[in-house]
Ligand SMILES: [Zn+2]
């Protein structure tokens with residue numbers, strides 16, 4: 568099979584690899600669409616690798632024994648290789664599993680773990696069925712496009728009574744706009760990149776504010792009768808926005824953090840939490856039991872198509888990566904067979 572690889576700093580191309588084989592209840596999936604995510608950071612950094620990606624959708628083409636899927640099933644491939652046995656996995660919170668499977672030890676090769684590839688392998692319980700009529704490219708939004716923010720809004724109970732603040736309008740933040748609007752909430756977003764601002768407004772965000780505006784907290788309060796927003800969601804992974812989410816949320820409101828960030832962020836327990844009564848959530852992906860709701864957003868949201876900005880053949884992976892380094896895009900989808 569063909570798969571994509573990072574060959575050097577800002578250099579990507581295709582390489583040949585052996586086709587993965589099914590084993591036990593692990594199925595082989597022919598990848599029809601691989602949504603691109605954070606891998607561009609490695610492309611910029613030049614960390615060479617032949618194992619790229621964690622998002623894919625496709626068709627089951629081989630199984631080794633009766634399992635939860637059959638040949639011909641169209642599936643969303645859930646990320647990671649969790650154990651499937653611990654309390655978190657059984658509860659659907661497999662993304663937090665601490666006993667990830669060593670694929671190379673299990674199959675004898677790491678082959679089949681990349682999603683920027685024509686085939687992959689996955690335990691069948693992590694292959695979620697795609698309803699008839701949902702095209703592969705759109706079904707791919709059930710991973711990082713809509714997933715993390717759907718999980719966060721479900722945890723916060725966002726609904727039509729609420730105003731949501733969303734900071735950072737990359738593909739995940741724009742997915743947050745789609746999810747908020749689907750739940751009937753009013754959206755105030757924050758970003759400074761012109762393409763992203765336009766896209767969020769096209770989707771239906773009521774206001775998009777500039778994060779560098781020194782009066783941004785006061786402006787958000789003005790837009791919410793002086794109270795602050797009901798729910799805030801950071802998708803930027805910047806300390807400045809993490810602080811804004813706390814400062815712009817109303818008393819007894821909720822704040823969720825989705826944007827990855829390793830930097831220190833100072834929380835003052837009394838003024839930030841005890842006096843405000845704010846609840847804070849960390850949200851990585853979503854509980855697997857939420858999958859039908861994620862799929863419902865994909866099927867019914869009138870603006871979900873705006874979350875995909877580009878679809879490129881995997882043969883143009885260099886061009887696709889270069890696009891991903893810009894802010895002029897939403898979700899970019901790779902087609903491994905083109
Ligand atoms: Zn587990």
Ligand SMILES: [Zn+2]
Nearest residue numbers: 604605622711
């Ligand atoms: Zn992702």
